[in-house]
Amino acid sequence: MLELPLSNPHPTHARRRGRPSKAEQARRGDARPALIEAAHELMLLKNSIDVSVVDIANRLGQSAAVVQYHFDGKDGLLWAVLRRGTNRAVEQLTNLKTEDIPADQKLRYHIRGLLKAYYDAPYVNALMHHLSENSGPGGRDAVMMEFARPLVDFYEAVLAQGVREGIFRPVEPMFVYMMLIGASDYIFSRRSALPALFDVSDLTDAIRRDYTDFLTTSLLKAISV
Structure with a gap:
């Protein structure tokens, strides 16, 4: 059988x-x-x-x-993606803060790098918001301290340097943070609305460079003595 x-x-x-x-x-x-x-x-x-x-x-x-x-799940992967988009930028920011160059030049270099980072990874702010809301107790503070605090530290140091050099008037770092991060995030995260509003089919690298010049000029005019 x-x-x-x-x-x-x-x-x-x-x-x-x-x-x-x-x-x-x-x-x-x-x-x-x-x-x-x-x-x-x-x-x-x-x-x-x-x-x-x-x-x-x-x-x-x-x-x-x-x-x-x-x-350990999707949020763990999202943390890794966020770090992929920010770790190098934070390292460059830390180095730039201690460079022996004028404060206005530091801001020019920073804004150029910031817009390039958002151009390459326009989802950064959305990821920060998601992880802040979904990382459990202390999640919001952890996200802010790792990814946003280095920017605030940079603005505080560079603005103070500019005042000492006599080229900047006293300005709240919070205002500079909101202006630069808000302007950087919005144009890239809302790029799908540009065709209808401005007949722009896509955000090209040339547009990024022009926007960088515009944002840099706007900020420096606003804070210069």
Whole structure:
């Protein structure tokens, strides 16, 4: 009599569920950089941070479980995406603050870098808001201290330097922060409205450069003695 097997004779062919095993992850390599890049690309494509874990994983031909394995869920991945878009900018900002150059030149360099950062990752402020509201107790403070406080520190130091140099009048750092961050965020996060309002099909690099010059001139005129 033919005996039927009581279990799958080829268990390695069974469909895996849940988290991938450590051995499988070692075989695949570290998927974190690729997942961060996939999330970044989808947010740019949709002009929104409302992207699903399934869509992100599918972009790499993997299951959604890989996001849970590497980042403990979607918000962990979003933190990594936010750091991808801000870590280098924060490092450059810290270095610029101590450079031996006039205060107005520091602001010119900073605004150029700020607009470039928003051009490359226009979803940054939306991510900060999402993580502030969804990171549990202390989440808002953690986000602000990591990503926004370095900007405030920079503005405080550079504005004070400009006053000492006799080129800036006393100005509240909060006003400069709101002006620059608000102006940088709005034009890129609302780019889908530009065709209807201004007959601009897309925000090109040339427009970014012109906007950078406009914003720089506007701020320096407002705070110069």
